[in-house]
Structure formats: C-alpha cells, structure tokens
Amino acid sequence: MFTSDRSKQRQYLKQAWEKYTRQDQLEPLELQLAKIVEKHPEYHDLIKNLDSEYFPEQGNTNPFLHINLHLTLQDQLTMDQPKGIKGIHNRLLVKIKDEHVVEHMMMEHIAEMIFNAQKNNTAFDLDGYIIALKKL
Numbered sequence: 716m717f718t719s720d721r722s723k724q725r726q727y728l729k730q731a732w733e734k735y736t737r738q739d740q741l742e743p744l745e746l747q748l749a750k751i752v753e754k755h756p757e758y759h760d761l762i763k764n765l766d767s768e769y770f771p772e773q774g775n776t777n778p779f780l781h782i783n784l785h786l787t788l789q790d791q792l793t794m795d796q797p798k799g800i801k802g803i804h805n806r807l808l809v810k811i812k813d814e815h816v817v818e819h820m821m822m823e824h825i826a827e828m829i830f831n832a833q834k835n836n837t838a839f840d841l842d843g844y845i846i847a848l849k850k851l
Contacts, residue, residue, distance in 0.1 A: 721779075722765060724779065724783070725762070725765045725779050726765060727745075727748075728748055728752070728762055728779060728782060729762050729763060729765060730745075731744075731745035731746075731748045731749050731752075732748070732749055732752050732759070732762055734749070735749030735752075735753070747786065747789065748782065748786065751782050751785045751786065751789075752782060754815055755778070755781070755782070757778075758778035758781070758782070761778045762778055762779065762782075780826075781822075784822040784825055784826060785818055785822065787822075787825055788818055788821055788822055788825060789818075792804055797841040797844065797845055798845075799845055800821075800845065800848065803821075803845070803848045803849060803851070804817065804821065807820065807821070807851055820851055821848060821851070824844055824847045824848055825844070827847070828840055828841075828843070828844045
C-alpha cells in the first residue's frame with residue numbers, strides 16, 4: 716500500500732474490500748481500510764472502478780482520496796503525530812459524540828494542508844494544521 720502509484724493504491728483498496736466482503740483473512744492494513752470503506756456505503760460500488768476520475772469542480776468526491784484521508788488521520792492518532800492531535804480528537808469526541816463525524820471534520824484540515832503544500836510547493840504546515848484543529 717505504501718506506494719505513490721495511484722493504480723496500485725486503488726487496486727490494494729479494492730482487493731482489501733473484496734476480501735473483507737468474502738470474509739477472507741485480512742492483513743491489519745487491509746482490515747483498517749475495509750472498516751473505513753464499510754462506513755461509506757456510497758463508495759462500495761465506486762471503488763470497483765479503478766480508472767474513474769473525480770473532479771471536485773464537478774461536485775465529485777474521490778472515494779479513494781477520502782478513504783486515504785481517513786487512514787492518514789487514524790495513523791496520526793495512533794502515533795499522536797503531530798504532537799497533540801490525539802488530545803484534540805478526544806476533546807472533539809466528547810463534544811460531538813460521533814467518531815465518524817469528528818474524523819470528517821479533522822480530515823478537511825488534512826486535505827487543506829496537503830492542497831496548500833502542493834499549491835505552494837512547500838512542506839506541510841503542521842503547526843498551522845494543529846492550530847486549525849484546535850479551533851474546531
């Protein structure tokens with residue numbers, strides 16, 4: 716899964732979901748991805764089409780990107796990196812009481828940080844990311 720090759724990433728996700736629905740044995744990362752997909756029934760069929768393009772300008776959400784943003788956030792929470800993100804997450808859980816909604820709120824800021832880094836050809840602004848999350 717740890718590749719920059721988009722088609723390999725999509726194939727891995729698709730295969731993990733297929734294994735999960737067949738109740739096959741899964742590797743830990745496959746199970747983590749499948750659990751994310753499970754929470755998004757609107758993506759169950761979309762992830763079968765590996766060659767689809769998704770353009771935000773047309774109101775389309777890229778299911779592969781969305782799932783990977785969940786994965787990124789979950790990894791950040793597991794490691795508490797950037798430092799303090801786990802505490803922010805816990806505070807939001809107390810306030811919102813819906814883990815999936817909280818993840819979506821936080822993921823918006825991950826996506827914004829990635830977009831800005833790509834647009835400006837700079838490193839991720841982790842300090843700005845944490846500041847934005849604290850404002851939620």
